[in-house]
Structures are given as C-alpha cells and as structure tokens.
Amino acid sequence: xxxxxxxxxxxxxxxxxxxxxxxxxxxxxxxxxxxxxxxxxxxxxxxxxxxxxxxxxxxxxxxxxxxxxxxxxxxxxxxxxxxxxxxxxxxxxxxxxxxxxxxxxxxxxxxxxxxxxxxxxxxxxxxxxxxxxxxxxxxxxxxxxxxxxxxxxxxxxxxxxxxxxxxxxxxxxxxxxxxxxxxxxxxxxxxxxxxxxxxxxxxxxxxxxxxxxxxxxxxxxxxxxxxxxxxxxxxxxxxxxxxxxxxxxxxxxxxxxxxxxxxxxxxxxxxxxxxxxxxxxxxxxxxxxxxxxxxxxxxxxxxxxxx
Numbered sequence: 001x002x003x004x005x006x007x008x009x010x011x012x013x014x015x016x017x018x019x020x021x022x023x024x025x026x027x028x029x030x031x032x033x034x035x036x037x038x039x040x041x042x043x044x045x046x047x048x049x050x051x052x053x054x055x056x057x058x059x060x061x062x063x064x065x066x067x068x069x070x071x072x073x074x075x076x077x078x079x080x081x082x083x084x085x086x087x088x089x090x091x092x093x094x095x096x097x098x099x100x101x102x103x104x105x106x107x108x109x110x111x112x113x114x115x116x117x118x119x120x121x122x123x124x125x126x127x128x129x130x131x132x133x134x135x136x137x138x139x140x141x142x143x144x145x146x147x148x149x150x151x152x153x154x155x156x157x158x159x160x161x162x163x164x165x166x167x168x169x170x171x172x173x174x175x176x177x178x179x180x181x182x183x184x185x186x187x188x189x190x191x192x193x194x195x196x197x198x199x200x201x202x203x204x205x206x207x208x209x210x211x212x213x214x215x216x217x218x219x220x221x222x223x224x225x226x227x228x229x230x231x232x233x234x235x236x237x238x239x240x241x242x243x244x245x246x247x248x249x250x251x252x253x254x255x256x257x258x259x260x261x262x263x264x265x266x267x268x269x270x271x272x273x274x275x276x277x278x279x280x281x282x283x284x285x286x287x288x289x290x291x292x293x294x295x296x297x298x299x300x301x302x303x304x305x306x307x
Contacts, residue, residue, distance in 0.1 A: 005302035006162055006207035007031035007066055008236045008252035009245045010130075014039040015048035015069070021055055024065075027242045028249055031066040033096050036082050037073070045078070049085035057090040066093040068130065073099035074109055083109075087116040087127065094128035094161065099169060101138040103146050106131065106160065107153030114155060128161040130209065133200070134193035135169035143200045150204070162207035164238060165197035168214070184224065198233055210237040213244065226251035235299075254300045262300075265293035 007030030013021050015036045024032050034055065040048045052069060060067050069092045071082035086092060097109060106129060113127050134140045142149075143163075150157040167179050167190050179190045186194060194211070201208035210229040213222045222244060229237055230251050237248045254262070268278040269290050277286045 005299055006209070006235050009239055009248040010068070010164075010209060010236060011065075011239045011242065011245055012039065012070070012212075015052040016040050016044045018051060021051075023242060025059065027065075027245050029065045029239065029242075029245045030236070030249070031068055031093070033068045033070050033238075034086075034092070035070045036086075037070050037098055049082060052086050053088060056086060056092055057088065060090040060092060068092050068094045068096050070096035070098060073097075074105040075099065075101065079109070080112060083112055083116060087113070087120065089120045089122070091117070091120070091122055091127050094130055096130045096132065098132045098166070099135045099139065100131050100133055100142075101136050102142045103149035103153060103156070106150070106156035110153065110156040110159050113159065125155075125158055127159065129156070129159045130162045130164060130207075131160065132166045133163050133197055134165040134167075135173075137170070137173055140170065140193050140196060143196045146200050147203045157204075160204065160206055162209050162236075163197050163201040163204070164209035165193050165211045167193065167211055184221065202233065207236065208234045210234040212238045212240050214240065216241050216243065219247075222247055252299075253303050254296045258296050259300050262293035262296040265289055266297070 009029045010031045010033055011024055011027060011029040012033045012035050013024045015034045021032075021034070034052045036045065036048050036052065056067055056069075069082070069086050071086075072078035074097065083095070095109070095113070097106070100106065109129070114124060116122075117124055117126055133143050150160070170176075170190070170193060171179055174189070176187075176189070178187065180186055185191070198208045210225065213225050215221055226237065226247060236252055237244075239245055239248055264280060265278075265285060268280045268285065269275075272278040277284055278290075279285070
C-alpha cells in the first residue's frame with residue numbers, strides 16, 4: 001500500500017454489530033474490515049450501512065487500526081448503494097471488493113469511487129482497493145490476465161493496493177466436498193488459487209494477503225498457515241476473530257534474528273561498494289539477497305522496531 005507497509009492483520013467485523021466493532025477497536029489489528037456482505041443479514045443491510053458510516057465518522061481520521069469496508073459484489077445491485085452510504089468526508093482507508101470476476105469490474109468500482117471522492121472533497125485516489133480475487137471460478141481464471149488487463153483501467157490499477165484469496169465461496173461454487181488433504185495440505189485446486197493470488201500480487205507490485213483460517217479452535221492450523229504464508233511471500237492474513245490477531249501480527253513481524261541477518265547483508269554490500277555480489281559467512285550473496293534484507297528492515301521500521 002502506498003505510503004507504508006501493508007497491514008499484517010485484517011480483522012473482519014460485522015457492519016451492524018456495535019458490540020463487536022467496539023471490541024475490535026480495542027484489539028491490536030492493523031486493519032478492520034467493516035463487513036456489509038456475508039456477515040450481514042440482507043434485512044439488516046440499511047442498518048449496517050448507517051452503523052458503518054457512523055463508525056467511520058468517529059474513528060476514520062483518528063489513531064488505531066485502518067478502517068476498510070467490504071461492500072457487496074460488483075455483480076450485485078447493492079454495491080453502489082454501499083459505497084454511497086459509507087464514502088463521505090470521513091472515508092474508509094479502502095474498499096474490500098468480494099467475488100470479483102474480472103479486472104474490468106475494478107474499473108467500474110474505481111469510476112464510482114472517483115465520483116464520490118470529488119463529491120465529498122476528498123483527494124482523488126484516496127480510497128484504496130483490496131480485491132478478494134478467487135471466490136468465483138471466473139475470478140480465479142481471470143487473475144493471470146490482471147497485469148495486462150489493468151493497463152486498460154489505470155484508475156483501478158492506481159487504487160489497487162492488495163490481492164487476497166478466498167476458499168469458502170470458491171468451494172461452494174465448485175461443489176467441492178473438501179479443500180484439504182488428510183494431512184492438512186490444500187488440494188490442488190485451492191493451492192492453485194492461493195499461488196495464483198500470490199504470483200499476481202507480486203507481478204502487480206501490490207500486497208499479497210493470505211486468506212482466513214476458519215477453525216477458531218485449531219491454533220496449530222493457524223500457526224501452520226502463518227508459517228507457510230510468511231515463507232511463501234505473503235505479507236499479512238485475514239482474521240475472523242480477535243484471538244487470531246496477535247499470532248498474525250507476530251508472524252509477520254521480523255524477528256531479531258531476521259533483522260540481525262538483514263543488517264549483516266546490507267553491511268556486506270556496503271563493504272563491497274559498487275559490486276553486484278558480496279560475501280557473507282563464506283557464501284556468495286547477490287542483489288536479490290540485498291533486496292530481501294532491505295524488505296525485512298523496512299518491515300521492522302514500519303512496526304516501530306529497531307531495524
């Protein structure tokens with residue numbers, strides 16, 4: 001995301017629950033996703049919009065977590081009203097866009113955001129987009145075309161700050177009877193969704209956010225998913241319960257050991273001024289090692305730690 005590190009923890013909160021919102025604001029989540037979609041009964045959507053708007057007016061410009069809003073899908077008749085209800089002079093940091101089927105849909109939403117930003121005196125492009133990109137079969141198949149397709153919708157490309165992936169809706173769309181093997185590994189289809197999201201985010205230069213762990217009682221599964229996500233290159237993870245926030249934040253915060261190694265890599269290149277390679281502990285390191293070290297130190301700096 002422009003202007004700093006992407007949030008590590010993204011906590012979903014129902015848009016119509018004042019109690020859950022109040023609790024979420026006391027957590028250490030980097031971002032809250034105020035939900036107007038799956039967690040809200042359709043009959044409660046007007047109340048959820050009003051409650052979300054009030055929360056944004058009270059907290060959007062203050063300290064605490066970033067406030068994002070998940071609107072209804074761009075294929076629905078609801079998303080435009082969602083945007084009009086919550087995008088006022090106290091705008092959310094961004095919009096979470098679910099069940100996307102094509103890059104063109106990002107362009108449609110970006111156009112509406114631009115109109116609302118102008119209407120409320122906001123800077124053009126102030127409201128970012130986080131796209132849940134694998135919840136439909138069409139969405140998953142469209143992801144590899146994003147780098148080229150978004151060239152035709154530069155306004156959407158400029159707003160896009162991250163991609164994340166979802167398995168639950170994709171599973172329902174496919175009629176899949178399971179998403180994981182007996183040992184816990186994702187089946188091929190869902191591993192493909194996760195990997196395609198990660199690769200496309202990297203190709204676009206935006207944040208890759210891992211999907212949710214839905215079993216709140218399985219701390220071991222969450223720990224395993226976090227280790228895999230950090231290993232593979234994701235920079236954050238969606239959460240559906242406050243208890244998941246602390247493990248997520250810890251997993252995506254560089255350890256002292258990682259920071260120390262990164263400092264040594266940077267120092268080795270500084271000592272080999274002008275060279276494309278350096279030596280550390282008897283091993284050759286090159287520019288990709290330096291880039292990774294710089295990322296680690298930047299992440300540590302963004303979290304208020306010593307780089």
